[in-house]
Amino acid sequence: MKKINGRCWRLTAGITICTLLTFNKQAHAQDITLGTRYSSVTINKNGFITSIRDKQTNREYNPKGLSSPLLVLEKNGKNVFPARARFQGNQLKLNFPNGAIAMLKVNQEQEYLRFELLSLSPRNNTDNIIWGPYKTNISKTIGEILSVVRDDNFAIGILALNDNTTSGPPCNGDMYQSCYIIHSPDPVKYPLPADLKEGQRFRIGGDGINDVAFYSHPEEYYRYMNGNGASLEPEYGSSIVLHSRDRKKPYTIFYPHFNDFPGIKSPRHMELTPVDVDYIGSAIAFYACPDSLGLKTIEQVVKKEGLPYITRNGKWVKDPSNYQIDIAWWGPHDSLVSYASQLGLKAVQDEGLGEYYTNPANRWGDKHVTLNQQKRPVSDLTALTNKEGIAYGLHTLTEFVQPFSSDVHPVPNQGLCTVLKTHITNSIGANDTLIQVADTSYLNEFGGWDDNKVNVLRIGNELIRYKGVTTVKPYTLTGVERGALKTNGAAHSSGEELAKLQVNCYGGFIPGITLQDEYAAYYASLLHDGGMNYIDFDGFESFTYQGHGQYSFKRFLRGMFDHLEKMGVPYLRVMGSCVFEGNWHYMSVCNVGGGNNMFDPVNNKWGIEGKDVRYSFNGSYFPSTFGIQNLQPGWDVQVIENLQCKSVAWDATYMLGLSQEAVEKRADKQAIFKAFRTWENARSAGVFESALKKEMQEERNRYHLEQLDNNTWKLYPVALDGSLGTPMILKRGKKTS
Missing domain, CATH: 2.70.98 (Beta-galactosidase; Chain A, domain 5)
Structure with missing residues (x-):
């Protein structure tokens, strides 16, 4: 860094x-x-x-x-x-x-x-x-x-x-407001049907419950838009x-402006x-x-x-020569370093530890690695990975605050993000449920963008649940539940501030734009103390909840990297659930999604999500992805070669999903590792020229690669019956037939 x-x-x-x-x-x-x-x-x-x-x-x-x-x-x-x-x-x-x-x-x-x-x-x-x-x-x-x-x-x-x-x-x-537009990448190869025209706009599909819901059109001329720059x-x-x-x-403002799902009835007001x-x-x-x-x-x-300007091995992380495959790991960690070394991979995201939520009072929670059948601190594993130059990190939920985290109870943090602020007009005791407010202030707009019906107010150090507010004076809250989320009910005076909290799509909360500065320092300390130099910011869109858009991303990431620099952390590999202008400079990869929704290596076909992500990312000089590709029992060596070949052809990254259990069950483990490493060595050597990559992109084209020495590889076309064609010799710095 x-x-x-x-x-x-x-x-x-x-x-x-x-x-x-x-x-x-x-x-x-x-x-x-x-x-x-x-x-x-x-x-x-x-x-x-x-x-x-x-x-x-x-x-x-x-x-x-x-x-x-x-x-x-x-x-x-x-x-x-x-x-x-x-x-x-x-x-x-x-x-x-x-x-x-x-x-x-x-x-x-x-x-x-x-x-x-x-x-x-x-x-x-x-x-x-x-x-x-x-x-x-x-x-x-x-x-x-x-x-x-x-x-x-x-x-x-x-x-x-x-x-x-x-x-x-x-x-x-x-x-921006995510949408599809009609735009053919190649009007000759992908002509528009008569009922569509260039630039036509469509809402995105689904309900947003999972990644696949965002992506609903397999046709190449449906172009998913991830921004409005x-x-x-x-x-x-x-x-x-x-x-x-x-x-x-x-x-x-109206929140949200983005995520234009058909199920969202209307946006909510928010006072920034x-x-x-x-x-x-x-x-x-x-x-x-x-x-x-x-x-x-x-x-x-x-x-x-x-x-x-983030670098690794002396090169900018945006340089295509720095694109690399990562490991998504599950289960005990004894073989992690060995597998990564054999495969030639230098980054591991630990998916098996589950999603990590920030909690200042108990920052590690139940996150422990397993070595020699014993639960150990994360730093015990990173002491091993760091020696081998392998970046290791957690799968986090970024700024999503759990309802029972220490920022919520027993005393709610005054810096939690709010939707609106007004004040109460009657004095109340600790158990009173008749609460009158100065104005309705959009208090009848429920929940968050996903309409999750979570409505929480803060008065002083107390959290209150409610269902709505009457629309005639005196404006009175309905469905009141005092002392919510393990906070204590208390007496409050007329004129005291009442703030409605911004809720996230999981029913929790969000730090405000200034509290997130503390979260930046928190994450830097977590990474430093855990010896980690990799982080997956799942839920990266959580920075949009404060209503300050791309600025919120930049403020947090700059703060976190400044803290890391002061701590002497030399490099941080950043992955996340989405790429925005606000995080583009800091991100190395975005291996979002997974499986055949992204890419099917058996049939060499892009999934709907993979196609949409590829167009968007590549247009802004960012690598496309196959997401997480878990090693499947039915895969043979050729499928591994397909996966690696198409990744090279498209300059796509992905995470290879591994566990000790899945790998050790395979009789062909060594053949799988050898085939994977052969392609990885050739990728690092830069032997694939652009014309060859374009040829390799075709679905029907399959290949087998052999390494002759440190500078030479032999690339064979593979027929449908598995027979090998005439090879091409690939060398560092040049290509000969």
């Missing part, structure tokens, strides 16, 4: 801005062209982008006849666009029709353009500033997580350079957008807790480059701007 610095305020590298600007004699009132080594961007006198041009091919990527505002002001859902733009040195002055003036600092780096908002005056109660949306004529690949759009030749994207600049346009809770625009191509919010202001964060200082990197250089360009931005 490299040091995570704050924002980096750099002057233009290598060449001054004046030499790269092009304009005529009246510089302040004319079009201005900015440049990088790959592209040029023209901004007109009104502050709109009118050209995005590839310098090498001279191809124009701005849609003909259209333009995009460089910066937009937003208040109460209404946008104010710039009216005039003037350069003053390396600063750009934008005038808006409402009288506001925005001062931007502009830097032209070799790989990207850097824009930063220095000031806005008068603010006119502006809620958000919006970078874009920037229109492009690219439509093939929509990277909605990372605000990037791509075709076979070129990529155009914007990257947030500080934590309060986040993906997408302003919306409720600063989170980039959007398909059938009329002209696509658009990309970021925004930054004034979080010092209170807002009332303000935090001391503003949009002044918001900064972005705008890059336009050959797609083959897209990820490397992002890496340069990350390094130059002091963004989180």
Whole structure:
């Protein structure tokens, strides 16, 4: 793990801005062209982008006849666009029709353009500033997580350079609403039926009870959208957008804006807790480059701007050469290190210990490893794994707070996330159930987004369950249960604050935006003391409950990594249940889901969830996944080769599910391990070229791989009857037939 610095305020590298600007004699009132080594961007006198041009091919990527505002002001859902733009040195002055003036600092780096908002005056109660949306004529690949759009030749994207600049346009809770859109990845191979059209939107299926419920369309032209940082625009191509919010202001939003399940009757109101964060200082990197250089360009931005830059073995975890297979482990741990070493794998997620919930009063709970038939502390196992360079970690439930954790009883933490706050209007004794409130304050909106009917109020140090509230004065709570969740009933005075707690989908609670800072420190301490350098943040979406969207992810993860750095933890492998713009920088893998819902290695077929995740992740330069693939009794060596082959072909990660019991029952254990390790060695050696990978992706194509020495492999095509065809020789650095 490299040091995570704050924002980096750099002057233009290598060449001054004046030499790269092009304009005529009246510089302040004319079009201005900015440049990088790959592209040029023209901004007109009104502050709109009118050209995005590839310098090498001279191809124009701005849609003909259209333009995009460089910066937009937003208040109460209404946008104010710039009216005039003037350069003053390396600063750009934008005038808006409402009288506001925005001062931007502009830097032209070799790989990207850097824009930063220095000031806005008068603010006119502006809620958000919006970078874009920037229109492009690219439509093939929509990277909605990372605000990037791509075709076979070129990529155009914007990257947030500080934590309060986040993906997408302003919306409720600063989170997208998951959906399907119609978008064929290959109109020739996957033509749309007559009743569908490009860009058409559909709600996601199911009820959200499990992963599979989110994914319901096997057709390749149904594209699951995991974000709104980039959007398909059938009329002209696509658009990309970021925004930054004034979080010092209170807002009332609808929660949730995301998870658009048909079973959700209506969203709930939520009053956001303000935090001391503003949009002044918001900064972005705008890059336009050959797609083959897209990820490397992002890496340069990350390094130059002091963004989180996580490395392992001296390489960025986003580098495809760092993609690796992990182990999902169940049962006793005696053979764990041996199996991992034989397979050549360096990361283990312990699924057998069950889901870990944070509980400050009893942080380890019943989590113990089993060695030599004895229960031992986790640190006893990590003392063994760390010696072998094997990252080991727990499967956590992130910020989901159990109803009976020490943050809930006997005294509820004042920092638990709230939906609303009002006050009682009558004094009550410890056992009174007649409680009157100042206003209904949405108290009749039940439960959380999954409508779980959990309704809990906090008055002082007491938790109260209730069912609803009357709608005429005096507003009176109904179905009251005093001293809920093992808290003590107490007397309360008229005027005392009453807060409704935010509940999670498991019927528990959530830390508020400031309490989660303590959770970041808690997790860092847990990992350090357990000797762990791997964590699976299942329930990663728990950071959305506070209503601050991607900012909440960034705040928590930056805090946790800062604590780990101070503790001397050199590396942390992060996995989670979902990839968002807020956690993209920190995550190594996202091996969500499992089994044939993700990928069927017997028949080499993608499942519905696997297909949807693949399109979304790959579009934003993140590895797709096969999820957890448990070693099945019916699998033979060829199935293991299929699994490894397709993983290499698609640059997909996964977790191989193992236990001592499952492995030791197999008579072919050594053959299974040998076949797996052969592919793993070849993957590490980088012997598979892109053309070969594309061939290997085809479902019908199966292969057998043999290792001749440390630098040479022999790849055989395998016919349906199991016979081997003519081999291809693969070598480090080159390929020969």
